[in-house]
Amino acid sequence: MSFPATLLSGLASLIAPERCPACRAYTLADEQRPPASAREALAAQLCAPCQERLDWLEVACRACALPRGPGLSESRRCSSCRSQSLGRVRTTTALYRYRGPGRHVLRRLKYEGHDPLGRALGRALGERLRRWRGELLSEELVICPVPLHAWRRLGRGYNQAELIAAGVAEALERPLVCLLRRRRATRALYGVRRHHRDQVLSGAFRALPAAAGARVLLVDDIRTSGATLRAAGRALHEAGARRIDAAVVAC
Numbered sequence: 001m002s003f004p005a006t007l008l009s010g011l012a013s014l015i016a017p018e019r020c021p022a023c024r025a026y027t028l029a030d031e032q033r034p035p036a037s038a039r040e041a042l043a044a045q046l047c048a049p050c051q052e053r054l055d056w057l058e059v060a061c062r063a064c065a066l067p068r069g070p071g072l073s074e075s076r077r078c079s080s081c082r083s084q085s086l087g088r089v090r091t092t093t094a095l096y097r098y099r100g101p102g103r104h105v106l107r108r109l110k111y112e113g114h115d116p117l118g119r120a121l122g123r124a125l126g127e128r129l130r131r132w133r134g135e136l137l138s139e140e141l142v143i144c145p146v147p148l149h150a151w152r153r154l155g156r157g158y159n160q161a162e163l164i165a166a167g168v169a170e171a172l173e174r175p176l177v178c179l180l181r182r183r184r185a186t187r188a189l190y191g192v193r194r195h196h197r198d199q200v201l202s203g204a205f206r207a208l209p210a211a212a213g214a215r216v217l218l219v220d221d222i223r224t225s226g227a228t229l230r231a232a233g234r235a236l237h238e239a240g241a242r243r244i245d246a247a248v249v250a251c
């Protein structure tokens, strides 16, 4: 059975060749060796130069997911996190830095809603969580995407955080549960000073009663100042969630 399938996919790639989601260069599908991990499967979608330039996070602060400051360890936060309030989100895990090809990949997902790309990102993130945050993976854990406002969701037709969360849920074999609603559409945070972002997002989320007692893994595409995750975490905490952690593709 595998021969006709290979032949078909070979034909399909001749008719509509694969393109790198970061730079749109045509890529050659490597059918020789199946990817050994979700991270490899994700990287294989990119062209060779973009793979090379993707800035994977290898050591990072548990709280903010950034690789900053000396003395980072499993129990220590970075110097910046030790001095600021992190709200209710206990840990944040990310895959790569939001720059270069990694940034282009997320922009494509945001504006084109490429479902297989979202899932591949989510599966690689899930794999990282298994490796780095094994202690979170209890039977009770639920995966919750950061929501868009209903109008924006309707206009776009998808929420990129949901696409990623579906891949995370699949990799961790935990349910995807949308426990949050966005009360109002907030303006884009680009250009808003960091310390004003918490104000802009204050009260932007409402958690459903089902959040009571839940252990929640919040999933979003990007963490910049952390204001969105803090606001979402606060809403979950107010609804009685027991523990809240976060996972983002990039930071």
Ligand SMILES: [Zn+2]
Residues within 6 Å of the ligand: 020, 021, 022, 023, 024, 025, 046, 047, 048, 049, 050, 051, 101
């Ligand atoms: Zn590329």
Ligand SMILES: [Zn+2]
Residues within 6 Å of the ligand: 061, 062, 063, 064, 065, 066, 077, 078, 079, 080, 081, 082
């Ligand atoms: Zn930190």
